[in-house]
Amino acid sequence: MSPMARFSPVPAATDPAIIRNFCIIAHIDHGKSTLADRMLQSTGVVEHRNMKAQYLDRMDIERERGITIKSQAVRMPWEVDGESYALNMIDTPGHVDFTYEVSRSLAACEGAVLLVDAAQGIEAQTLANLYLAMENDLTIIPVLNKIDLPAAQPEKYAEELAKLIGGDPADVLRVSGKTGVGVEALLDQIVREIPAPQGDPNAPARAMIFDSVYDTYRGVVTYVRVIDGSLSPRERIQMMSTRASHELLEIGVSSPEPTPSKGLGVGEVGYLITGVKDVRLSKVGDTVTNLAKPAAESLPGYADPKPMVFSGLYPIDGADYPVLRDALEKLMLNDAALVYEPETSAALGFGFRVGFLGLLHLEITRERLEREYNLDLISTAPNVEYEVTLEDKKVVTVTNPSEYPEGKIKEVREPMVSATILAPNEFVGAIMELCQARRGVLGGMDYLSEDRVEIRYRLPLAEIVFDFFDILKSKTRGYASLDWKADGEQVADLVKVDILLQGEQVDAFSSITHKDKAYSYGVMMTGKLRELIPRQQFEVPIQAAIGSRIIARESIRAIRKDVLAKCYGGDISRKRKLLEKQKEGKKRMKMVGRVEVPQEAFVAALSSDESKDKAKK
Numbered sequence: 374m375s376p377m378a379r380f381s382p383v384p385a386a387t388d389p390a391i392i393r394n395f396c397i398i399a400h401i402d403h404g405k406s407t408l409a410d411r412m413l414q415s416t417g418v419v420e421h422r423n424m425k426a427q428y429l430d431r432m433d434i435e436r437e438r439g440i441t442i443k444s445q446a447v448r449m450p451w452e453v454d455g456e457s458y459a460l461n462m463i464d465t466p467g468h469v470d471f472t473y474e475v476s477r478s479l480a481a482c483e484g485a486v487l488l489v490d491a492a493q494g495i496e497a498q499t500l501a502n503l504y505l506a507m508e509n510d511l512t513i514i515p516v517l518n519k520i521d522l523p524a525a526q527p528e529k530y531a532e533e534l535a536k537l538i539g540g541d542p543a544d545v546l547r548v549s550g551k552t553g554v555g556v557e558a559l560l561d562q563i564v565r566e567i568p569a570p571q572g573d574p575n576a577p578a579r580a581m582i583f584d585s586v587y588d589t590y591r592g593v594v595t596y597v598r599v600i601d602g603s604l605s606p607r608e609r610i611q612m613m614s615t616r617a618s619h620e621l622l623e624i625g626v627s628s629p630e631p632t633p634s635k636g637l638g639v640g641e642v643g644y645l646i647t648g649v650k651d652v653r654l655s656k657v658g659d660t661v662t663n664l665a666k667p668a669a670e671s672l673p674g675y676a677d678p679k680p681m682v683f684s685g686l687y688p689i690d691g692a693d694y695p696v697l698r699d700a701l702e703k704l705m706l707n708d709a710a711l712v713y714e715p716e717t718s719a720a721l722g723f724g725f726r727v728g729f730l731g732l733l734h735l736e737i738t739r740e741r742l743e744r745e746y747n748l749d750l751i752s753t754a755p756n757v758e759y760e761v762t763l764e765d766k767k768v769v770t771v772t773n774p775s776e777y778p779e780g781k782i783k784e785v786r787e788p789m790v791s792a793t794i795l796a797p798n799e800f801v802g803a804i805m806e807l808c809q810a811r812r813g814v815l816g817g818m819d820y821l822s823e824d825r826v827e828i829r830y831r832l833p834l835a836e837i838v839f840d841f842f843d844i845l846k847s848k849t850r851g852y853a854s855l856d857w858k859a860d861g862e863q864v865a866d867l868v869k870v871d872i873l874l875q876g877e878q879v880d881a882f883s884s885i886t887h888k889d890k891a892y893s894y895g896v897m898m899t900g901k902l903r904e905l906i907p908r909q910q911f912e913v914p915i916q917a918a919i920g921s922r923i924i925a926r927e928s929i930r931a932i933r934k935d936v937l938a939k940c941y942g943g944d945i946s947r948k949r950k951l952l953e954k955q956k957e958g959k960k961r962m963k964m965v966g967r968v969e970v971p972q973e974a975f976v977a978a979l980s981s982d983e984s985k986d987k988a989k990k
């Protein structure tokens with residue numbers, strides 16, 4: 374059958390009975406975006422010749438890295454037994470940093486396609502997403518993808534999947550997003566199994582915002598799912614959390630290009646444009662209602678995304694500070710999860726302390742700043758947020774090691790996560806060893822099948838957020854998968870390690886670490902700096918210290934050479950020339966006390982190898 378054979382136009386007035394709202398949930402790389410592409414083709418909304426891989430991933434970075442960052446919603450027509458239906462598909466991101474996007478998308482659906490790679494089986498985010506879908510009472514359609522792969526084991530994994538959600542392995546659909554096999558049967562199944570949306574068409578309008586995106590030409594485009602009532606163009610709407618009202622300039626559906634419509638009714642998914650310029654005014658999780666006839670109660674919202682990782686961003690060239698400030702302001706219009714505030718560092722000058730959802734979010738933001746705004750940036754070593762209680766009971770929140778209070782400290786609390794790791798049995802020992810070394814506490818262990826195990830640990834966020842996943846992957850030959858979520862905080866034995874150059878503290882290198890790891894951080898950093906800082910006219914001691922106690926020490930020997938030595942002839946103009954030349958070179962140096970530190974030393978010392986690996990992915 375040709376891809377166009379089953380095409381029928383989107384029905385004009387959408388009766389909720391023919392609407393199906395669904396999302397595709399999966400572990401990263403199990404093929405969501407590829408399957409979404411194939412559905413767009415099968416339903417005829419994207420013609421074959423216009424098709425490009427990952428149609429819905431519009432940002433350059435998304436395409437290059439092959440990952441989905443922003444969710445998208447598309448409406449597709451589909452016919453079953455001679456009846457026309459409107460399917461709203463919401464594509465969701467898969468990386469753990471963006472879990473909050475998944476939960477928002479789920480709340481807009483009645484059903485979810487649970488996609489599992491037929492060559493990999495269930496992974497940690499398969500479970501995490503499945504649990505999220507179950508919490509939202511969604512109908513789950515289990516599907517094995519990539520059955521075209523020679524390594525696919527559909528029988529084995531159908532059984533695993535059926536056992537997990539309760540059902541018959543024969544009911545697990547088998548598809549290939551690559552070849553298109555089984556995709557039409559899946560679309561039929563979506564129509565048959567996922568319930569039509571229910572809502573009161575005569576009630577005051579209530580629509581839930583599940584995404585909002587900044588567009589340079591159109592301002593903020595807000596994606597909503599209508600629960601009750603309807604919204605029409607030109608009416609005034611109200612955001613229920615802030616009571617702010619706006620005029621609806623345009624309303625429509627994405628199919629997949631934005632197509633204006635006469636309105637959106639119960640169960641429909643579409644977009645709104647109000648001329649608002651800041652995504653924070655169109656908050657995800659908020660309820661949109663009609664200003665003239667407002668709803669009494671808003672829909673249950675979801676939590677605001679909370680930044681987990683903080684890092685200082687500094688322009689290498691101090692003159693770029695205003696460019697960085699404007700760039701962050703613009704990025705924030707499009708990224709409600711990004712938070713920042715100005716900060717100054719004695720070593721690095723003026724910059725910003727920025728909060729991110731995770732390391733991938735940090736890397737992507739930094740890359741966008743450098744690429745889209747032509748900036749060269751130094752990012753300081755990332756850290757989590759600590760809560761410090763002083764002897765006088767005052768509580769200080771620390772997102773930057775240099776803010777760590779000097780006074781008498783009663784206790785320090787650090788954020789914790791509960792982590793789930795899935796791996797083949799043979800790696801249990803290696804995984805436990807790693808988690809133990811990261812101060813983890815075993816929560817439990819379950820066998821999913823005879824050769825796959827789910828291990829649960831409670832760990833400090835700081836131990837898991839930076840290089841944990843890379844190490845886990847290498848210890849398990851790439852077989853383990855990891856998912857985690859925030860899980861309160863705990864009191865811990867933490868200290869601040871300072872790095873001193875010739876007795877002068879360099880704030881950019883300070884770090885908050887567990888007491889047991891302070892020594893190794895000190896040794897690592899002093900060693901790195903000894904390599905990176907050139908020799909000076911005098912000897913430079915490099916020390917690592919906790920308070921006034923020195924825990925590691927290196928030193929850079931002095932150079933003997935005196936630049937003026939060769940001018941003993943006393944020619945004053947030659948002397949001056951030499952000194953001028955030296956001054957030029959010094960411009961690219963930062964002075965820390967009397968020590969000249971080249972800009973590159975900061976960049977190299979602060980860029981950990983693991984973040985470079987991430988950037989390559």
Ligand SMILES: Nc1nc2c(ncn2[C@@H]2O[C@H](COP(=O)(O)OP(=O)(O)OP(=O)(O)O)[C@@H](O)[C@H]2O)c(=O)[nH]1
Binds near residue numbers: 404
């Ligand atoms: N052989 C084969 N490869 C597939 C199939 N579906 C996807 N792939 C490949 O699997 C990889 C990941 O696919 P994506 O569609 O980008 O995965 P995703 O789940 O959307 O990834 P995120 O958006 O990052 O969560 C790509 O290299 C695809 O080409 C399939 O049915 N068969």
